[in-house]
Amino acid sequence: MMGRDVRRGSLGPYRMPPGPTIPVPDTLAFLRGRWRLERRLDDRRCGVRGTFTGDAEFAATDDPAVLRYEENGELRFGGHTGPARRVLLFRELPDGAADVRFADGREFYVLDLHSGQWSARHGCGADEYTVSYLVRAPGLLEERWHVVGPRKAYETVTTLHRPGFP
Numbered sequence: 001m002m003g004r005d006v007r008r009g010s011l012g013p014y015r016m017p018p019g020p021t022i023p024v025p026d027t028l029a030f031l032r033g034r035w036r037l038e039r040r041l042d043d044r045r046c047g048v049r050g051t052f053t054g055d056a057e058f059a060a061t062d063d064p065a066v067l068r069y070e071e072n073g074e075l076r077f078g079g080h081t082g083p084a085r086r087v088l089l090f091r092e093l094p095d096g097a098a099d100v101r102f103a104d105g106r107e108f109y110v111l112d113l114h115s116g117q118w119s120a121r122h123g124c125g126a127d128e129y130t131v132s133y134l135v136r137a138p139g140l141l142e143e144r145w146h147v148v149g150p151r152k153a154y155e156t157v158t159t160l161h162r163p164g165f166p
Contacts, residue, residue, distance in 0.1 A: 021116030021134050027098045028067055028090060030113060030135070031058040035160040037071060045153040050077030052084055056160060065092040127152045139165030 024030040039052040054073015061068050067090045075084035087103040090111070097112035109120035109131060119132040127149030134142040139162035147154050 019134065019136065021136060022138070023116045024113035024135050026096045027111055027113045028058070028092050028096075031069075031090065031098075031141075032060075032067060033058060034163060035141075036163055037073065037158055037160045039156055039158040041077060041154065041156050043077075043154040046078075048078040050075065050080075052076075052158075054084075058090065061089075063091075066090065067098075124149075126150050137165070138162075 035056045035058075037052070037054055037056045041050040041052065043049070052073055052075045054071055056069065056071040058067040058069050069086075069088040069090055071086045073084060075082060088108065089101045089103065089105070091099040091101065093099055093110070095112070096114060097110055100108045100111050102108055109122050111120065111133065112118050113133060113135055116135040117133065119130065122129040122131070127147060130146045132144045132146075134144075136142055141160040143156075143158040143160065145154075145156045
């Protein structure tokens with residue numbers, strides 16, 4: 001199911017965190033390149049917290065309108081420690097936003113960083129995923145997931161920063 005774009009302040013019990021953001025004229029141009037990432041995970045259903053640290057890259061593909069996002073790193077969650085990986089596709093939209101898809105091409109959500117912040121929702125069965133992005137600086141992006149439903153109840157906060165960014 002395609003994520004429903006949601007403007008800040010209308011997410012029910014979830015609210016986008018306050019703080020300054022900077023506008024981005026072109027979402028894919030801003031994302032393109034290498035990033036370092038740190039993620040905190042808080043699974044409220046099972047009471048386990050964890051971290052993921054690693055590297056991410058928004059890389060060119062054979063299609064100039066598509067970037068392939070890949071993150072690789074180490075997941076520490078409960079008693080588990082091991083490698084983890086995620087791949088997504090970001091397709092440029094005519095207005096400068098991006099259509100985000102799973103690696104297999106299934107629809108996920110739309111991302112538009114023009115204002116420096118964005119929220120979207122994605123339904124998966126009875127579970128609902130809400131994502132928010134905040135562009136904190138030219139080399140600093142924050143991504144938050146809030147997931148609720150009969151099978152899931154967790155939050156993640158990911159900080160992506162460009163190597164060499166203070």
